[in-house]
Amino acid sequence: MSDRPLPGRRSVLRGSLAASAALALPATVLRAAPAFARSGRPSADWGVQAGDVTANSGLVWVRSDRPARMIVETSATESFRNPRRWHGPLLDAGTDYTGTTRLRGLPPGEQIHYRVLLADPDDPRRGGEPVTGTFRTTSVVRRDGVRFLWSGDLAGQGWGINPDVGGYRIYDAMARLDPDFFLHSGDSIYADSPISATAALPDGGVWRNVTTEEKSKVAETLAEFRGNFRYNLLDDNLRRFNARVPTIAQWDDHEVRNNWYPGESVPASDARYTERSLDVLAARALRAFSEYTPVSTLRPGAAEGRMYRVLRQGPLLDVFVLDMRTYRNANSAGDQTVDPQGILGQEQLEWLKRELARSRAVWKVIASDMPIGLVVPDGGEGRRNFDAVAQGDPGAPLGRELQIAELLRFVKHRRITGTVWLTTDVHHTSAQHYQPSRAAFADFEPFWEFVSGPLNAGAFPAAALDGTFGPERVFLKAPTTSNVSPAGGYQFFGEVDIDGDSGEMTVRLRERDGTVLFTKVLQPGLVGQ
Incomplete structure (x- = not known):
């Protein structure tokens, strides 16, 4: 079982590693309390995570550095061709700028690529850089x-x-x-x-x-x-x-x-x-x-x-x-x-x-x-x-x-x-x-x-x-x-x-x-x- 073939998964991981490199914090952060630079757009410096994944659903989490609207896009490929969009909550001080979005109706037993976009709640055109992640839905086979x-x-x-x-x-x-x-x-x-x-x-x-x-x-x-x-x-x-x-x-x-x-x-x-x-x-x-x-x-x-x-x-x-x-x-x-x-x-x-x-x-x-x-x-x-x-x-x-x-x-x-x-x-x-x-x-x-x-x-x-x-x-x-x-x-x-x-x-x-x-x-x- 440990040697089971996993078509495409290895390339997925390589892509995820490359994408997650964007999440790396500056070396100075490893020596002191975090002090992220505040640009003009929301930023997801704390990365993304998924949880409680089933055959057709899952939760995606993110934290913003300021008030933002959470948007999740999913796709069957890393290129995000024809993505499906999910509108998540408004992230504000009430939840320490964290939020989760439930993804429903996902295909079972498939690799799901997702990216989280944080939009300025007052101007949706102003968004931060997307942060990507991936997970497999539960197989029913x-x-x-x-x-x-x-x-x-x-x-x-x-x-x-x-x-x-x-x-x-x-x-x-x-x-x-x-x-x-x-x-x-x-x-x-x-x-x-x-x-x-x-x-x-x-x-x-x-x-x-x-x-x-x-x-x-x-x-x-x-x-x-x-x-x-x-x-x-x-x-x-x-x-x-x-x-x-x-x-x-x-x-x-x-x-x-x-x-x-x-x-x-x-x-x-x-x-x-x-x-x-x-x-x-x-x-x-x-x-x-x-x-x-x-x-x-x-x-x-x-x-x-x-x-x-x-x-x-x-x-x-x-x-x-x-x-x-x-x-x-x-x-x-x-x-x-x-x-x-x-x-x-x-x-x-x-x-x-x-x-x-x-x-x-x-x-x-x-x-x-x-x-x-x-x-x-x-x-x-x-x-x-x-x-x-x-x-x-x-x-x-x-x-x-x-x-x-x-x-x-x-x-x-x-x-x-x-x-x-x-x-x-x-x-x-x-x-x-x-x-x-x-x-x-x-x-x-x-x-x-x-x-x-x-x-x-x-x-x-x-x-x-x-x-x-x-x-x-x-x-x-x-x-x-x-x-x-x-x-x-x-x-x-x-x-x-x-x-x-x-x-x-x-x-x-x-x-x-x-x-x-x-x-x-x-x-x-x-x-x-």
Whole structure:
């Protein structure tokens, strides 16, 4: 499957690379806060990106440097002969000059070339230079197969864009694999991690960061959350990637604050914050996320107004995007014998069960922003609390494990096959196989959970396993010390390749340069593999 022919795609990428070169920021921007020159016409200095692409639709995003009308043109060719035009929103200060346009009625399984034009709202004849991008719509033909990547954790622990090492180089390695889409599994920003100009490395060297005013402190205001998203878009590699590969995005904790949950207050011991309400901070963070990320359910006018959703990717794949932050209960010791709210909330759990039962795809990928069987502590306020599902007790399900047990039991008894869990969060890469014969709770069918990340953040030692659902760690690569910088390696992404003929799913865990660390081939329709 990895060697499948892709007629015309390579030339598309070469063209996209050339076009995206126009997005490169001046070298001076890599040494200081952005200060784009303001010409007489609107400019899209932050590039373009596409998201939530389906067989016949997709979202296109852009940010202007001033008020502008967004116009998108699409074509089957890079020459843009006979383009189709889409009139998008007015970009103004209310959305920080960002906007998305939904493209509908697209042909399935085709390469879509698009360009975004920004017009002066007072004089439509005055427009800026168009910015181009491309994506493939989902194929409805099984034999075409599906290839996608996933990872998360960008610019965490103070490790930001380092011009000395070429910035976020992992994005170029991912682009070379020509994925149909990228699943960003959370921690797309680190609103709680300020970035300084330099950071000391263990070998005596210095890590040098691009810095901006908004990244000099923890994010509290809407402007500061917006600035966190703009920070990452200073990276050439990321903007090139965005122009070539559509994204399915979800969030986790660091879009707001480490290990946050609804109703929480920032403790008085954290003097960095003047705003103490996590509900207030989360609302501002979600608004910035919706402005800077093309998510279909969060765009203005969307009926759902929520993060969780299912993206149907043809006959081979459905992607179930979870939100394990917005509806969870408080982090605790996780020893409750009754816990209906859990980590998903009852409404999201019922939605997930309903959509899994409806799915006719060969594979059902559950995009989980947190792992199931890895213990993720939350040691705040002197308590032994936990941030994810597992709490280290290998016995019968307790706390949030009760909700996961209910879901796993449902999958088994409804005879739903092809469920695979993908996650990030823990800043190392691993593969876990869950087997009822090893578990305290055994009423489920075996399944796999694959972990990848970070993209550009500190790496951490392996999380402990919780035996409740019988996980066995089949592969692991993690440092032995905490917060290893990207200069020390341990930056990862994962690849999923589904063959159109056999239906086999091949999962590869890769390092930053694309080197394959681990490969697992899964057979469709089977259990116990």
